Structure formats: structure tokens, C-alpha cells
Amino acid sequence: MTQHCTMEDLLAVRDGEGTAAARRHVDECPACRAEVDRLHQVAAALRALPVQRPPRDRWPELRAVAAGVGRRRRRWIATGWVSLAAAAALAVILGVRPGRWSGGQMAAQPVSLDSLVAASQQLQRGGASRDEVLRLWQQRVQLMNQLVNVHVTRAAYVGL
Amino acid sequence: MGPGVLTPTVGTVLDDLAIQRARAGDLDALERIYRAYEGTVYTLARRICRTAEDAEDVLQETFFEVCRSIGGFRGSGPGSLTAWIKRVASSKALMRIRREKYRETDELFEDGDAVARRDPDVALTLDLEQALARLPDRSRAVVWMHDVEGYTHEDIAEMMGMTVSFSKSQLARAHARLKTWLGEEHR
Numbered sequence: 003m004t005q006h007c008t009m010e011d012l013l014a015v016r017d018g019e020g021t022a023a024a025r026r027h028v029d030e031c032p033a034c035r036a037e038v039d040r041l042h043q044v045a046a047a048l049r050a051l052p053v054q055r056p057p058r059d060r061w062p063e064l065r066a067v068a069a070g071v072g073r074r075r076r077r078w079i080a081t082g083w084v085s086l087a088a089a090a091a092l093a094v095i096l097g098v099r100p101g102r103w104s105g106g107q108m109a110a111q112p113v114s115l116d117s118l119v120a121a122s123q124q125l126q127r128g129g130a131s132r133d134e135v136l137r138l139w140q141q142r143v144q145l146m147n148q149l150v151n152v153h154v155t156r157a158a159y160v161g162l
Numbered sequence: 163m164g165p166g167v168l169t170p171t172v173g174t175v176l177d178d179l180a181i182q183r184a185r186a187g188d189l190d191a192l193e194r195i196y197r198a199y200e201g202t203v204y205t206l207a208r209r210i211c212r213t214a215e216d217a218e219d220v221l222q223e224t225f226f227e228v229c230r231s232i233g234g235f236r237g238s239g240p241g242s243l244t245a246w247i248k249r250v251a252s253s254k255a256l257m258r259i260r261r262e263k264y265r266e267t268d269e270l271f272e273d274g275d276a277v278a279r280r281d282p283d284v285a286l287t288l289d290l291e292q293a294l295a296r297l298p299d300r301s302r303a304v305v306w307m308h309d310v311e312g313y314t315h316e317d318i319a320e321m322m323g324m325t326v327s328f329s330k331s332q333l334a335r336a337h338a339r340l341k342t343w344l345g346e347e348h349r
């Protein structure tokens with residue numbers, strides 16, 4: 003490279019990404035070497051600019067939103083487990099065999115909330131092999147289907 | 163308020179326990195995270211956005227997202243939390259740069275170096291902060307993201323929806339302009 007480096011070349015050399023030709027030129031050319039040094043200094047000066055502070059405190063508004071998110075999350079979890087538990091309890095009380103109202107396509111084993119919880123917990127713990135995870139997911143989906151089916155059953159019993 | 167945009171005293175303020183509590187929705191822990199990062203996020207936003215109002219909006223949007231999504235945050239330690247929060251803030255700030263009104267004025271600027279014409283005495287009169295603020299939006303964003311925040315051209319291209327070579331050329335143009343405006347003062 004007989005000409006001086008372009009700004010893009012100089013920046014690449016500064017950042018350790020320059021081409022071999024650009025690096026060689028910078029090694030041999032005092033002007034370009036000085037320019038790379040200057041670019042290092044500009045970057046350092048930019049990093050040393052003072053931290054800026056927002057003119058207003060935004061936390062009070064954010065806190066209200068964060069509180070809402072927390073409430074929704076907790077309500078969702080509570081509602082989810084209460085309805086699953088209710089469905090399972092009803093299934094036990096009525097001795098419902100899930101699948102009776104779905105054309106006999108479903109597996110005819112009784113719904114067990116414990117097995118659903120166990121499958122979910124095993125999935126959350128991780129560490130299982132791919133096949134194992136797949137099997138657990140299938141098990142979980144199957145159990146969820148059965149619980150949904152119990153809901154349908156219950157609706158039919160109460161005449162909805 | 164001393165220098166050190168990249169090194170907020172986060173490590174001394176936050177620990178894994180606070181992060182865990184924030185993930186569970188503990189408001190005091192979330193406030194500690196907000197207090198630890200508000201300066202970092204606002205500074206990043208203020209350097210990238212054109213106005214203080216935009217930067218405040220980015221600050222708010224960033225922490226809305228942090229509060230909403232921290233439950234699913236899977237990193238551990240303040241280092242990965244810093245990286246995550248900065249990434250969220252960068253994306254939000256760069257979104258603003260991508261908006262039409264910004265782009266139009268940017269292109270005007272690129273066309274004829276409007277600032278230099280409008281204000282011929284600009285050279286040698288600016289300090290670094292003023293010179294930075296004077297850069298076209300996308301150039302300023304690339305300089306800040308690359309030279310200060312340490313993102314690669316690949317990261318920046320992805321976040322800004324541009325090519326890697328565009329990011330490199332924006333950085334070069336920005337430094338060429340800064341050199342002119344700062345004159346020989348800044349050596």
C-alpha cells in the first residue's frame with residue numbers, strides 16, 4: 003500500500019481487524035500510525051464522557067406497572083392451578099372416565115393431577131435427554147387434554 | 163458524577179439474590195435494578211437519540227420491558243443482566259433512529275453537509291460532546307454503539323437493519339467529521 007490508509011482502514015487497524023496490507027502500512031508510516039493513536043484517544047475520550055441522569059424520576063410510574071405485572075402473573079398461576087385442581091377433584095368425585103364424550107378417542111385412564119405436576123416438574127428440572135423431554139411433553143399434553151375433557155364433562159353435567 | 167459510562171457500580175449494588183427476587187416480582191429488588199441502571203440506560207439513550215424527551219421515553223420503555231420480562235431472564239450475575247438491559251435499551255433507542263422523520267433529516271445532512279454550510283465557524287469551536295451531538299443520527303448511533311458500548315459492526319447492522327459495510331462506512335464518516343470539528347485541539 004503506497005497511499006495513506008483511508009479512515010475505514012485506520013479504524014479497522016485500531017480495532018484489530020485491519021487487512022495485512024493496512025497493518026503493514028501503519029507500521030511503516032508515521033502519519034498513519036499517529037492517526038491510529040489519535041483514533042484510540044477519541045474512543046477513550048468518548049468512553050470518559052460523564053454519565054447523564056434523567057431529568058425526572060421515572061420509578062413511580064414504572065413501579066405501578068411492575069406491580070400490575072406481578073399481580074397478573076400471580077393471578078394467572080393461581081387461577082390455572084385452582085381450575086386444574088377443581089377439574090381433577092370433580093373427575094375423582096364423579097368417577098369420570100375421560101374420553102367418554104369424545105368418541106372414545108382418548109386414553110381411558112383416570113386423570114391424575116399428581117402425574118401432570120410430576121411431568122411438568124421433570125420438564126422444568128431439565129437435564130433429560132431429547133427423547134425423554136419429548137416423551138414428557140407428550141405425556142403432559144395428553145394429561146392436559148384429559149383435564150380439558152373433564153371440564154367439558156363438568157359443563158355437560160351442570161347443563162351448560 | 164464522574165466518568166465511566168461502561169463501569170457503573172452495579173457489582174457493588176446488585177447481587178444474584180437481588181436478581182432472583184426481582185425475577186419473582188419483588189418491587190424493592192426491581193427498584194434496586196432501576197436505580198443501578200438508570201444512569202447507564204439514560205446515557206446510552208441520550209447519546210443515541212436526538213432529544214432528551216426521546217431518551218426519557220427510551221428509559222421508560224426499557225424498564226417497562228425489564229419489569230415485564232425479567233421473570234424469563236435466564237442469565238446469572240450482574241454482568242449478564244447489564245448485557246441484557248443494554249441490549250434492550252440499544253434496540254429501543256435505535257428503533258427511534260430508524261423512524262422516518264429521523265431518516266429524512268439525516269439524508270438532507272448527508273447530501274450537502276448542511277451543518278458546515280449553515281455554520282462555517284463550527285470547526286475548532288466544538289468540544290467532543292457538542293461534536294458528537296452534531297453528527298447525523300445514524301453516524302452518532304454507530305460511533306456510540308461501536309466505540310463506547312463495544313458492539314461489533316455485525317451486532318449494529320442487525321440491530322439497525324443495515325448492512326455491515328454500511329455500519330463501517332458510517333463509523334468512518336463520523337470519525338472524519340469529528341476530526342474536522344475537533345480540529346487539532348483534540349490530540
Ligand SMILES: [Zn+2]
Pocket residue numbers: 005006007027031032033034035
Ligand atoms: Zn500513511
